[in-house]
Amino acid sequence: MTKTFPMTKEGHVALQEELKHMKSVERPSIVNQIAEAREHGDLSENAEYHAAKEKQGFIEARIKELEGKLAHAQVIDIATLSGERVVFGATVTILDADTEEEKTFSIVGEDQAAAHPDKHVIGQASPIARALISKSVGDEVEIRTPAGIKECEILEVEYKVIT
Numbered sequence: 114m115t116k117t118f119p120m121t122k123e124g125h126v127a128l129q130e131e132l133k134h135m136k137s138v139e140r141p142s143i144v145n146q147i148a149e150a151r152e153h154g155d156l157s158e159n160a161e162y163h164a165a166k167e168k169q170g171f172i173e174a175r176i177k178e179l180e181g182k183l184a185h186a187q188v189i190d191i192a193t194l195s196g197e198r199v200v201f202g203a204t205v206t207i208l209d210a211d212t213e214e215e216k217t218f219s220i221v222g223e224d225q226a227a228a229h230p231d232k233h234v235i236g237q238a239s240p241i242a243r244a245l246i247s248k249s250v251g252d253e254v255e256i257r258t259p260a261g262i263k264e265c266e267i268l269e270v271e272y273k274v275i276t
Contacts, residue, residue: 118185119189120182120224121202121276122188124224125188127228128183132176132180132183135172137173139263140172140176142170143183147165149161150262160189173261182224189201189202191273197250198248199245199247200246200250201221202220202221203219203220204218204271205245205267205269205270205272206269206271207254207266207268208264208268209263212263215268216265218233218235218242219233219234220235220238222236223238226239252266
């Protein structure tokens with residue numbers, strides 16, 4: 114069975130743009146760097162050549178990874194979702210039982226969460242997201258974190274596009 118990668122429309126577009134950049138900018142650039150390094154002579158002791166070849170390996174691996182994720186993407190249009198139950202794409206406001214502090218998180222795909230750590234987005238596989246998914250407004254939730262168990266209450270579930 115092929116693994117699917119849930120992602121928002123915005124996350125899908127971002128991966129497409131990254132793939133395009135890798136193929137049209139990064140790949141040609143590294144090919145030129147390798148060609149220049151080859152002109153410097155003996156390849157066995159040419160640090161520039163070995164560094165460029167290593168970078169080429171990373172670029173090609175990332176291209177292959179992006180192509181795979183895009184081919185198996187499960188694109189979810191958040192604008193079509195609604196309700197009080199937490200699912201992928203939801204923006205959830207919780208109340209921390211210990212600190213009485215409200216926190217808001219949007220549950221997105223792992224790549225989108227990694228690309229935007231400053232936007233209060235979390236990947237669907239994170240401990241917080243796993244604890245919240247399938248819960249509803251008013252539910253009390255235990256979230257297992259490296260710092261211990263946090264108790265919170267779900268105050269609000271919204272479905273809005275994250276920009």
